[in-house]
Amino acid sequence: MNKTVQLEDLGTKDFKETWDYQEQLFKAILDTKIKNRRENAGLETNNHFLFVEHPHVYTLGKSGDLANLLLSEDQLTAKGATFYKINRGGDITYHGPGQIVGYPILDLDNFFTDIHKYLRFLEEVIILTLAEYGLETERSPGETGVWLDVGTPFARKICAMGVRASRWVTMHGFALNVNADLGYFDNIIPCGIRGKGVTSLNTELDRESVDESEVKTKILKHFEDLFEAQIYQRSKKISKLK
Known part of the structure; x- marks a missing residue:
């Protein structure tokens, strides 16, 4: 099993362009798996x-309700936002500046073949990362993602998640609010969940901003540990940072 993971930081990139790129990587892994099955080729599958x-941008999952988008097409344009209905699970969410989006494109045959476990591991990566900033976050029963103050009137989501999987290959992933403009969430019913708020790391820490590169390093450290993976970038392994 190949537990190495190729990391790419794309910087700021259009959602549709990134979605197309995800699909290319996703298809390449599937094609390798099909070739292995048909020809017993024994080829190694990649992870990204x-x-x-x-x-x-606002994105709506395949089972989502368009009524959870509270803007017209003209209003979207006025706010400089785009909208896509996409092929992940979950309902509607927002992506934008100040948010760290992570897309693991993995062959789970290299790790474990359990989508429920995969989602719980992604949540745990974020929970452990935020714990390093002194935040006690948790899961909300029946609601994928990472939350604060679950079970209280002040419950609020800090990280949304939605994935697609086929033949144990994953795509899409998580969106962690770090320095996000939370006003953009007012234009949707986030994840189709009424009566619960959304927050960001800088808001919870009462800081103007949080170092996003530092947060990414912590995410990768916990991802490596939980998935027992080795992450590489440009043919160089990223050493585990304390």
Whole structure:
């Protein structure tokens, strides 16, 4: 099993361009698996991890309700935002500046074949990362993602998640609010969940901003530990940072 993961930080990149790129990587892994099955080729499948920040965009999962988008097409344009209905699970969410988006494109045959476990591991990566900033975050029963103050009137989500999987190959992933403009969430019913708020790391820490590169390093450290993976970038392994 190949537990190495190729990291790419795409910087700021259009959502549709990134989605197309994800699909290319996803298809290449599937093609290798099909070749292995048909020809007993014994080829190794690759794993990828993309970091990206998107310009303002709203995305709706395949089972989502369009009524959870509270803007017309003209209003979207006025706010400089775009909208896409996409092929992940979950309902509607927002991506934009100040948010760390992570797209693991993995062959889970290299790790474990359990989508429920995969989602719980992604949540745990974020929970452990935020604990390093002194935040006690948790899961909310029946609601994928990472939350604060679950079970209280002040429950609020800090990280949304939605994935697609086929033949144990994953795509899409998580969106962690670090220095996000939370006003953009007012234009949707986030994840289709009414009566619960959204927050960002800088808001919780009462800081103007948080170092996003530092947060990414912590995410990668916990991802490596939980998935027992080795992350590489440009043919160089990223050493585990304390």
